[in-house]
Amino acid sequence: MKASRTFMAAILATSAILTGCASNSSQPYGGGYSSNSSSVSQGYGVIESIQVAQADNRTSGAGAILGGLVGAVAGSQIGSGGGRTAATVAGGVAGAAVGNRVESNRNAGGQEMYQINVRMDNGEYRAVTQDSAYDLRVGNRVRIVDGRVYRY
Structure with missing residues (x-):
């Protein structure tokens, strides 16, 4: 006992x-842009850059x-x-x-993530970090829905 x-x-x-x-x-990456990916946001814009970042070794x-x-x-x-x-x-x-x-x-090395920097139609910049940038390229017209970037 x-x-x-x-x-x-x-x-x-x-x-x-x-x-x-x-x-x-x-x-995993903080960049110089504002990141609104955690809030439910929607909008349209153009991809300015795509950067590869390693996720934290959590x-x-x-x-x-x-x-x-x-x-x-x-x-x-x-x-x-x-x-x-x-x-x-x-x-x-x-x-x-x-x-x-x-x-x-x-878990060394972490997961590869993509930081996608988007210039929105209203002139602001958003940085969205997601696990895939499969069909996304710099210059693509995109929409942001619920913190993810999709081709438009």
């Missing part, structure tokens, strides 16, 4: 630590959670009493750090 409470405490401590490691950034947190669990289990096998509790928590934290690093290394 006491071991399961210790194990649950280690899991809660690990998940609390990992919550601060999450990233919600969706813009992690989902699954590696850290799995590493934390494995570390907590391994730590709970060491010592007895208060020392076992400390080893369980330390094992969970160390396992989470190692698991996060392993996941980060697996």
Whole structure:
């Protein structure tokens, strides 16, 4: 019974630590243009430039959670009493750090993204970052719908 409470405490401590490691950034490149791709916007314009950018090397947190669990289990096998509790928590934290690093290394390089800079009909510039620029070329007449660029 006491071991399961210790194990649950280690899991809660690990998940609390990992919550601060999450990233919600969706813009891998910041350019010099205003970016309204996160809001629901529509409009027409002409593509001024297309730049290739590497997305952030983000992690989902699954590696850290799995590493934390494995570390907590391994730590709970060491010592007895208060020392076992400390080893369980330390094992969970160390396992989470190692698991996060392993996941980060697996995702090295990031996804290739395209920053499409558009001169809108009203004269403003917008930078839209998306995962594909398949049929888009500089000079194309385009429309922006819900933060994505489409040929018009």
